[in-house]
Amino acid sequence: MFIKQFYTGCLSEAAYYIESEGEVAIIDPLRDTGEYVKLAAENNAGIKYIFETHFHADFVSGHIDLCKQTGAPIIYGPGAKTDYAVYNCKDNEIFKLGKISIQAMHTPGHTLESTCYLLRDENDKPHAIFTGDTLFVGDVGRPDLSSGNMSSAELAGIMYETIQHKILPLADDVIVYPAHGAGSSCGKNMGPETFSTIGEQKKNNYALQPQSKEDFVKAVTDGLSVAPKYFSINAKINMQGYESLDNIKQKGLTPLSLGDIKKMQDDDVLILDTRHATVFTIGFIPGSIFIGLEGRFAEWAGSLLSFDKPIALVTEPGKEEESVIRLSRVGFDKIQGYLKGGFESWQQAGEPVDMIIDVEADELVMDLPHDPNLVVVDVRRETEFADGHIADAQNLPLNEMNDVLNLSHFEDNQNLYIHCAGGYRSVIAASLLKREGTHNLRNVLGGWNKIKEQKNIKIQKEASVLN
Numbered sequence: 001m002f003i004k005q006f007y008t009g010c011l012s013e014a015a016y017y018i019e020s021e022g023e024v025a026i027i028d029p030l031r032d033t034g035e036y037v038k039l040a041a042e043n044n045a046g047i048k049y050i051f052e053t054h055f056h057a058d059f060v061s062g063h064i065d066l067c068k069q070t071g072a073p074i075i076y077g078p079g080a081k082t083d084y085a086v087y088n089c090k091d092n093e094i095f096k097l098g099k100i101s102i103q104a105m106h107t108p109g110h111t112l113e114s115t116c117y118l119l120r121d122e123n124d125k126p127h128a129i130f131t132g133d134t135l136f137v138g139d140v141g142r143p144d145l146s147s148g149n150m151s152s153a154e155l156a157g158i159m160y161e162t163i164q165h166k167i168l169p170l171a172d173d174v175i176v177y178p179a180h181g182a183g184s185s186c187g188k189n190m191g192p193e194t195f196s197t198i199g200e201q202k203k204n205n206y207a208l209q210p211q212s213k214e215d216f217v218k219a220v221t222d223g224l225s226v227a228p229k230y231f232s233i234n235a236k237i238n239m240q241g242y243e244s245l246d247n248i249k250q251k252g253l254t255p256l257s258l259g260d261i262k263k264m265q266d267d268d269v270l271i272l273d274t275r276h277a278t279v280f281t282i283g284f285i286p287g288s289i290f291i292g293l294e295g296r297f298a299e300w301a302g303s304l305l306s307f308d309k310p311i312a313l314v315t316e317p318g319k320e321e322e323s324v325i326r327l328s329r330v331g332f333d334k335i336q337g338y339l340k341g342g343f344e345s346w347q348q349a350g351e352p353v354d355m356i357i358d359v360e361a362d363e364l365v366m367d368l369p370h371d372p373n374l375v376v377v378d379v380r381r382e383t384e385f386a387d388g389h390i391a392d393a394q395n396l397p398l399n400e401m402n403d404v405l406n407l408s409h410f411e412d413n414q415n416l417y418i419h420c421a422g423g424y425r426s427v428i429a430a431s432l433l434k435r436e437g438t439h440n441l442r443n444v445l446g447g448w449n450k451i452k453e454q455k456n457i458k459i460q461k462e463a464s465v466l467n
Contacts, residue, residue, distance in 0.1 A: 012184035020098025025049040029062035047072045053132025054114040055238045057231035077115025083240045107134045109159020110141030128175035136178045138191035140207040156217040172199025230302030252324035254337030273314040274323045277427040281356040290431040295424040302330035313338040357442045361450035377418045379429040391458040398425045407436040419444035
């Protein structure tokens, strides 16, 4: 028996490869399926099953492409309805895989079709459970993403029954392999580990402690942040199907000339720059949006960009394919190509160039008392802002900056100093503001991490959220 976790950090997503006697099962594959196929080929094994724990909302699964490549069936839990052929397993149905077996356990709550998969070893002993978004390390899946008409409280009540009757009876030594880790928006309290055991979760997971259904529902539903806007789009794609990744790559890897890019600008095509933040700020194509590959790229793209608009890419040389693949993971399929020669070709041709002024944290502190028009714009999440912020700063969380109304309220005489926690999100925010015509701004290098180290800075702890 061989188990490999494929963990993708920028999405905090875990897919799984399970092999026994030359037969392979894949659980919750990403859209780019090459690694699973390659590993199976290296091991002289064949992919027999493709298991989906639920309709994923935070990424587009690779199940359809993988099915076409291998002929393996796509297996969903009871009640999952799709626009393509799948096998709906029954609760407790057993699937043989070499000398081991995988037992489907219908575990509704996160979504109605959510299903965990219990791996039984050669002696039929429960060895590990692949929990999808039902159970995380330190948390359970949020109950407000269902495609049905049920309230989050109703789904949380169903999840309570799942926890009591399906999860808690498992032996303490059963390994827990969840679909996500810390940083994912599919839960609210995930720990840093990417796997655990049932015994550890019984001790440390707030949702698995002895409690009434009412207390459980309150604990699970309190404090949920607003789900990213792309979640509903990705869930729909996973239900209805999608264009093959090969086709998207073929279009997205089309080299574009300067003339192509200028025409696309006129046609309101979105120019997306995926270079590093520190490179982007010193020069970029006017009107382009920055989302750098060094951060949670796909998540921010899905949260901020329109899925209806075509996209043209500006990347570091050699990063074109990575940019296309990572965009496709959250459902972007209208990528028209990339600027041949990158930004340097644009600059060398004498085309117009924009920039963002970077300032150190100590410069912000020096300017604060002397500039009556200085406005500190803090683009961290509301919870981060509440934990500590510059006195009188305005909080405009980056995830809310897909609303043009939130980008257009600043006055022409205001000097905006924008910061986040470390300097990545603030550059995204600055590019969005510039695209909407706000140019009197500066990006604070190092963000809050550097600002809070400064002397003579007044810090507030109470929230002051910009409406």
